[in-house]
Each structure stands twice: as C-alpha cells, then as structure tokens.
Amino acid sequence: MTDPGRAQASQFWSYLEARMEEAGLSTSDLVRAVGVHRSRLTDWRRGKSLSMDTARALARLFSVPLLEVMVAAGQLTDDEANARPLRSPSSLSDAVLLYELRRRLAGDDEEPE
Numbered sequence: 593m594t595d596p597g598r599a600q601a602s603q604f605w606s607y608l609e610a611r612m613e614e615a616g617l618s619t620s621d622l623v624r625a626v627g628v629h630r631s632r633l634t635d636w637r638r639g640k641s642l643s644m645d646t647a648r649a650l651a652r653l654f655s656v657p658l659l660e661v662m663v664a665a666g667q668l669t670d671d672e673a674n675a676r677p678l679r680s681p682s683s684l685s686d687a688v689l690l691y692e693l694r695r696r697l698a699g700d701d702e703e704p705e
Contacts, residue, residue: 601637602636602637602638602639603639603664603666604636604639604642604664604665604666605636605637605639607664607665608622608636608650608664611650611654611656614654615653615654617653619633622653625649625653626646626649626650626653627646627649628646632646639666641665641666641667642665642667647661647662647665647667659673660673
C-alpha cells in the first residue's frame with residue numbers, strides 16, 4: 593500500500609526498480625556503479641531528468657540500449673528513439689531521390705521494397 597503522504601514514483605524510477613530487481617542490485621549498488629550521489633535517487637523518484645553520462649552508465653550497467661534508458665527517463669519519445677537515421681542526399685541515386693520526392697508529394701509514408 594502506498595503511503596498517502598508520499599508522491600507516486602516516476603515512470604523512470606519504476607523502470608530503474610525493475611532493472612535493479614532483474615540484476616539483483618540494491619540502491620547502494622546502483623549509486624556506486626553509476627557514480628552518482630544518493631540524492632539523485634530521490635530526484636529520479638520525483639521525475640527529474642538525468643545527464644547523458646548517467647544515462648550511458650545506466651545503459652552499460654543494465655546492458656540495455658542507451659535509447660531505452662532515454663525513453664524510460666522521458667528524454668526521448670518512442671517515435672524519436674525508433675526514427676530511421678537520415679542519409680545524406682548526396683549519397684542517394686537520382687532514382688531514389690525522385691522516388692522520395694514523389695512519395696513525399698503524394699503523402700505516402702511507405703518505403704519501396
């Protein structure tokens with residue numbers, strides 16, 4: 593049962609708790625492994641963001657992609673994390689550029705096979 597005087601934990605904190613449980617880690621293990629002050633845990637429970645260095649350390653600790661940590665922390669959306677990498681137009685053939693132009697003008701979001 594949740595203490596009524598205590599704010600609900602953030603989505604990111606819930607993510608961290610699940611990962612710590614899977615890895616068999618305590619909060620003390622987490623702060624040591626990631627190199628943050630214990631007060632950061634309270635910040636994360638309240639929904640405050642984390643630095644890129646900390647996100648990278650968490651991704652390494654839990655052996656998950658950095659983008660997963662960034663989405664869990666609310667710093668990226670699922671759509672942003674799954675966006676296709678952009679290619680330089682100069683690396684594309686004329687045929688591909690024309691196809692892409694026609695597709696965009698027509699509003700077609702499907703890619704050629």
